[in-house]
Amino acid sequence: MRRTVGMMRWHWLATILALNCLALGCTTKPVLYAQDEREFETSYNKRFLSNKSMLGKEAPDIGFFDADGNPFRLAAVRGKHTVVVFGCLT
């Protein structure tokens, strides 16, 4: 019973957060805005890390295209730390 109530609370919070996210959109602005760190280190990341953690594993070797449309793989730039940020126009 306690577990069920806990799950319901979690789902409620996740729903509100998801609706806020969907309504407000995702933009390619990660380095352009000051952000409140607390927001980002809470629910989303905890959930993300617990459900889909890839930490400590080899990064997916996926094919991309560069801005000119040429094939590109992240494995080609090994040897330095690499930061990858996902974004879109909306």
Added chain:
Amino acid sequence: MFRDYRDQVNFFYVYKRLAHPETNNFLEPANLQERLMHLVEAKRLTGSEIPWLCDTMDNAATIAFGETYNGEFVIDPQGVLVRQRFWSNPTTLRRDLVDLVGPVQDPTQIADLPVRFRPEPRGIASGVVPRIKLPRGLTPVKVKYIPHPNHPLFVKIRAEVTSKPLDDGTHQIYLGFYVDPIHKIHWNNAAGPIELQLQAPSGLQLSRTRLEGPEVEEPEDCDPRMFLLEVDRSEFDRPIKVTLRYVVCDDAATFCFPVTQEFEVLLQPSHDKSSRPGIFLDGLFADVAKRFDKNGDAKITPEELGAGNVTMYMTHLDYNLDRVIDAEEIRRFNEMYGNGRGVGK
């Protein structure tokens, strides 16, 4: 961070599928060429100096990296993921890089960076064609673009169907047609309304098979053409063939010509993880002032928003960056994202 660490660290933005098609009028690209055009536009709008990569049209990278909206990952020199977060956070990323690579002298501040993301107006009429009020419970379904040998896919389609039947057992299907701003074109209304022909596969009934877009007084505009009709099933294994006839002109006034564009709509959930923003606005932002304007002065301050809401609301509503959200900014937000969809009513 890129400026501070570019010699020691590789930085890449990955351009992914749209999270919210229609926001700022951007539409989901139909092919890699269009997604690359989006990438170039994003780079231009953000003024970003960082190298950009483009996800493939099957969204392989987005899926492989955990289906984030704005995910951020740090990979060590051996190719092992050492940091991951669902939402990019420059403060935390900087701390990560200090830990992993070392501190820098005089780190770049946000105030040192160029303009923030803000699409400029196109100068083509919009908001002149009334939008229909869409029913709740619409699910996006699969669409396929039939390539045309002589021109780009100027018009994009959005198809959604209600999973819950009406009293008579039918379902509602929404077909929206949008001129794609990435091609910098618009409808030519002087040539008459758009024409739509639907061919249902045997075994599937549509309430109408021939439709015409609205007559529009403005000679040109870029509003969506929206149609709502009934279908006797919410799922089916063979596609509806859609033929759209319209006249298109480019914004630079160098060409106008008639186009016949074909699509296929398959009544199966698309699972594209995207949403039209208007769906969720109703009820969430309509009463934004009522919810937060505690002293009733028609202005919402960070204190009234509360710590948990400040970043998200200020980022999207505070258009003039004065750290106060006023009625005009809320009106503008609703106009941009929720025009005609019940927002603010």
